Amino acid sequence: MSSPPAGSLPPWLPIREDLAGHTAYGAPQIDVPVQLNTNENPYPPCPALAQAITRAVGEVAGTLNRYPDRDAVALRGDLAAYLGHGLEADQVWAANGSNEIIQQLFQAFGGQGRTALGFEPSYSMHPLIALATGTRWISGARDADFGLEPDHALTAIRDHQPDLVFLTSPNNPTGTALAPDVIEAVCGAAPGMVIVDEAYAEFARDTSATALTLLSRCRRLVVTRTMSKAFALAGARVGYLAADPAVPQALLLVRLPYHLSAVTQTVARAVLALASEPLATVAALREQRDDLVAWLRGRGLRVADSDANFVLFGEFGDRHAVWQALLDRGVLIRETGPAGWLRVTAGTPAEMAAFRDALDAVLARGGDPPIAATRRAAARRRGSTSGAGSPDPGETAVPGQPAAEVHR
Ligand SMILES: Cc1ncc(COP(=O)(O)O)c(C=O)c1O
Numbered sequence: 001m002s003s004p005p006a007g008s009l010p011p012w013l014p015i016r017e018d019l020a021g022h023t024a025y026g027a028p029q030i031d032v033p034v035q036l037n038t039n040e041n042p043y044p045p046c047p048a049l050a051q052a053i054t055r056a057v058g059e060v061a062g063t064l065n066r067y068p069d070r071d072a073v074a075l076r077g078d079l080a081a082y083l084g085h086g087l088e089a090d091q092v093w094a095a096n097g098s099n100e101i102i103q104q105l106f107q108a109f110g111g112q113g114r115t116a117l118g119f120e121p122s123y124s125m126h127p128l129i130a131l132a133t134g135t136r137w138i139s140g141a142r143d144a145d146f147g148l149e150p151d152h153a154l155t156a157i158r159d160h161q162p163d164l165v166f167l168t169s170p171n172n173p174t175g176t177a178l179a180p181d182v183i184e185a186v187c188g189a190a191p192g193m194v195i196v197d198e199a200y201a202e203f204a205r206d207t208s209a210t211a212l213t214l215l216s217r218c219r220r221l222v223v224t225r226t227m228s229k230a231f232a233l234a235g236a237r238v239g240y241l242a243a244d245p246a247v248p249q250a251l252l253l254v255r256l257p258y259h260l261s262a263v264t265q266t267v268a269r270a271v272l273a274l275a276s277e278p279l280a281t282v283a284a285l286r287e288q289r290d291d292l293v294a295w296l297r298g299r300g301l302r303v304a305d306s307d308a309n310f311v312l313f314g315e316f317g318d319r320h321a322v323w324q325a326l327l328d329r330g331v332l333i334r335e336t337g338p339a340g341w342l343r344v345t346a347g348t349p350a351e352m353a354a355f356r357d358a359l360d361a362v363l364a365r366g367g368d369p370p371i372a373a374t375r376r377a378a379a380r381r382r383g384s385t386s387g388a389g390s391p392d393p394g395e396t397a398v399p400g401q402p403a404a405e406v407h408r
Helices: 047-061 073-083 097-109 125-132 150-160 180-189 246-251 262-273 276-298 319-328 349-363 369-383
Strands: 092-095 115-120 136-141 164-168 193-197 221-226 239-242 310-314 342-345
Touching: 047 262, 047 276, 073 092, 073 239, 073 262, 092 097, 092 246, 097 125, 097 164, 097 193, 097 221, 097 239, 097 246, 115 125, 115 150, 125 136, 136 150, 150 180, 164 180, 180 193, 276 310, 276 349, 319 342, 319 349
Parallel strands: 115 136, 115 164, 164 193, 193 221
Antiparallel strands: 092 239, 221 239, 310 342
């Protein structure tokens, strides 16, 4: 069942005024044969890993009368070892998904009277968590090709002096990655914290281009990661960050006591101990992604460069009609990003074949308005450089608010 929109709440409920009328996060959870809409890893744990997880959970089962290690020290050590770059456990922090990490960062460094700047289209939860924590969100724009020119970023920082800057690389929903020199320039100019959301880092074509390399030079830089994607562990909810040791110390003030259950900690550690198993899927998914980009371009569609496990493609006059027609054929993708674009997650070869067959069938509907609009949009683009960077307010900015301006 999808969540009902918060805007439909009854008038007698005394919800905070700044939350009233907003729409909750709600990627559709629809039970169809091919689910390519939430950037999950399609490969479940292999039998050896499933057994290791079962064994680990069995071992803590008899101790669940006790609270877990409040500071998740062993897990943070394992995560630091996985990340490398000379990181130690005290530079790493873990929580229930990187969404909770991001929320804790907003709680500690944002809040009433403070601002956060992001460059959109980007991950829709950044402005939503800003809203939930009372942080004023400033929506900057990406370039027409969904990249970010350093000058553009520095101007926005100079103009707004934000307490937090969010850079997502590889970016969701566009898939585009930022060069480390852009991130370093932002760190040099930002007066507050710089958060680089690297949820998809392992899928990048150049994995050495991570912001982890900048940590020793940029004290207020935080790199967030997740086990949901490359580690195929979305169901266990494990996210983490790497930063100066002062950052995890600050987060102790806002985290709830015992926020990360003993079951979560032990499952994450079991998976990290056999990391090569889930991470072996990354190479296969990168290949599927690259094939998908080439195939979509071969169909005459516009496709953003992707360093993630998904691909943004368009442009359609009525993207909802295309999304629905695919769903009617049992293929669920995501209606997100700038108007006219759709996002599809890289899946197994069989899932990709089903997606290609379904999209071919949809595109083959001669004289179809969406396809006509694709050609019109392409012609428009040739005559103008603007437009591609403007987010769809319904998906990539705080819903119900104008997209390209300062808002709470
Ligand atoms: C850019 C980005 N950051 C963070 C997340 C949150 O991931 P999780 O909370 O599962 O770690 C996602 C999820 O899709 C994402 O796309």
